[in-house]
């Protein structure tokens with residue numbers, strides 16, 4: 196799934212240093228000095244934010260608020276720029292709602308994908324955090340440092356993988372219990388993403404029973420569903436996180452159309 200309409204926070208709209216004339220009156224001098232200090236602070240803050248990441252507004256969520264999977268809420272937030280900055284400073288934060296009516300910033304550790312899951316709230320805006328090489332619409336789990344995107348348009352294994360490869364990506368590697376827990380939380384956070392099973396990285400097509408990642412390295416962590424793998428048909432050689440098993444893994448065929456997750460190198 197991609198977000199068709201996004202727009203960045205416009206830091207360039209911030210006021211610039213305009214007063215160059217030295218005022219005769221000492222009060223005016225102080226005023227200029229104070230304004231300069233404030234502007235310097237604001238520009239420095241914006242610059243540091245732009246160096247490390249920023250937010251993209253997901254306009255399909257405009258005037259919508261979702262109150263599940265809340266990491267934290269911060270009151271007396273001045274604007275959406277400050278809200279995105281707070282998200283950036285909070286390592287587990289992936290996305291943020293800014294609620295101007297309440298001057299509140301709401302941080303989340305998942306990226307929501309279904310605006311219909313929310314409630315209507317005039318003025319609410321939603322931002323996906325963008326960090327370095329992890330673009331908007333992707334999920335950057337900074338504590339575990341991996342970046343990926345869920346694709347809800349179902350495809351056969353080869354077609355989904357080709358789509359990932361077209362961007363220099365591969366199917367999502369889930370090589371630890373923490374990654375599996377995060378993946379399940381992300382997938383189940385939205386009513387659209389929970390509807391499908393997902394192809395993830397890992398296959399034993401080359402040698403039955405020897406599971407390897409896309410780069411040939413052996414798979415060392417498995418989140419098998421009970422009774423799996425069973426290889427009941429000869430081509431059950433691909434890892435699938437199954438929706439009916441709380442996204443535990445099964446060995447499955449490659450010819451079924453499923454959702455898939457692509458991981459981008461960070």
Ligand SMILES: [Ca+2]
Pocket residue numbers: 399400403404426429430431432433446
């Ligand atoms: Ca197999």
